[in-house]
Amino acid sequence: MIRGIVLVFLGACSFGILSTFVKLAYEEGFTVGDVTGAQVFFGLVVLWAVVLLRQLFGGPGKRxxxxxxxxxxxxxxxxxxxxIFYYKCVQAVPASIAILLLMQFTWMSLALEAIASRRFPPLLQVGTVALVLLGTAMAGRLFSGSIPDFDLMGIIYGLLAGFFYSIFLMVNGKAGNDMHPTTKSALILTGACLLIFTVFPPEFLVNGALADGLFKWGLVLSLFGTIIPPLFYAYGTPKAGLGLSAILSAAELPVAVLMSSVVLHEEVWAVQWLGVALIVGAIALSNINSLRQSRRKKAMSA
Structure with missing residues (x-):
């Protein structure tokens, strides 16, 4: 179980540092198309190489x-x-705000699930949503006396990223669960790559951008965004359990805010840290009950 906890935590931290690296790539003059395209391209090459090696040396696996x-x-x-939407958001607003907008998937997922099941969510989950929204308002400095002048389109892009992330989470748990984690991750990334290359044709492959510095950002972003997190989650979640994994995944938020402060030197107020702590606490609270239930089931089966 300890190994699972460590893997899930590292996967969340890996996601958390992405926005900082994207900001640094933008500072070197690269575009959203360059960054997203390079990330999925290098990630796709590495993951399919892993799948091929596993099949060559470990057997074909389940068909x-x-x-x-x-x-x-x-x-x-x-x-x-x-x-696409998250990196457009990172381009328009501070990295510490972009991650907050992405984290709105917590209440969006709850709303989508309620619509799909046609059932009103439990009061604990409703309370969690309220805490997440309050924490977001605090972390966004909405109670600081004057509303920050953030780019409106950047905010919309961030909310759209959170919305599509909630959709991804819903469908991810219902498909491909019988596959090996590397194969499932490679197939998912193939779809992401096809979409991104349709929106942003991969000009970086022929226009010299890779030699001008995009190569290193492609490797870094693919490693921390498309290789480590899905594999670490795939291997770690079954060992740590869904409830504890959801709590550990909240580490993505403070890591992103910390990186934006330390590396990008973005101003992060004390009230923002309180908001971050409130959101993380809300996510933990919403999963404590399921964590207790899973422990009871294990104890009874033992």
């Missing part, structure tokens, strides 16, 4: 239908939309 594979590729388009 999956073509329909099942195509479902995962289609599902990957939602992941591609998350990358």
């Amino acid at each position: 999956t239908t073509l329909r099942g594979k195509l479902k995962l590729v289609a599902m990957g388009t939602s992941s591609g939309l998350v990358s």
